[in-house]
Amino acid sequence: MPRKEDRPLPGRQEQDDVTSDLVRLMPRDLVFTMRFLGESQNLLQRHFQGFMEAEMAAAGMTQETHPMIHAFIERHALLMRDFVFSGVALTRQFRVEEIERLIGDSTSLLRVDIWDQLKGHIAMAERQFRSQVPGLPQLLSGLAAPAAGTPPGDR
DSSP states (O other), rough: OOOOOGGGTTOOGGGGHHHHHHHHHHHHEEEEEEOOOOOHHHHHHHHHHHHHHHHHHHOOOTTOOOOOOHHHHHHHHHHHHHHHHHHHHHHSEEEEEHHHHTOOTTOOHHHHHHHHHEEEEEHHHHHHHHHHHGHHHHHHHHSSOTTOOOOGGOO
């Protein structure tokens, strides 16, 4: 049984279910990308840290000359790692039909599982937003239209 906080937002009907619309669009819009995890991420990050340390040392920038250089190198090594892995992931995409064929899913169980995950995550996002609504007036007070007659300098 749906919980009170899982009810459709005002103005939305059950038949307007965005989850079903997303699943209907899956053949066109859903792609699976590969992703490197775990030790691979650490390995590439360490590679870039060593690369940057060597390149910067050759240019005269070391821990002795720049005491905070380690933080700079670590941050940029993360960015370089993510750049590489994102580029590789984007060039290796599979459509839902290809994945179903590869895993032998002739009954579309993958689509049902994705539908279930979408439904749950959408409900969770909506619950989270609903819990934040009471604090929004204060948060958005700086974005409110100025009161009529407020001089431009006081806005």
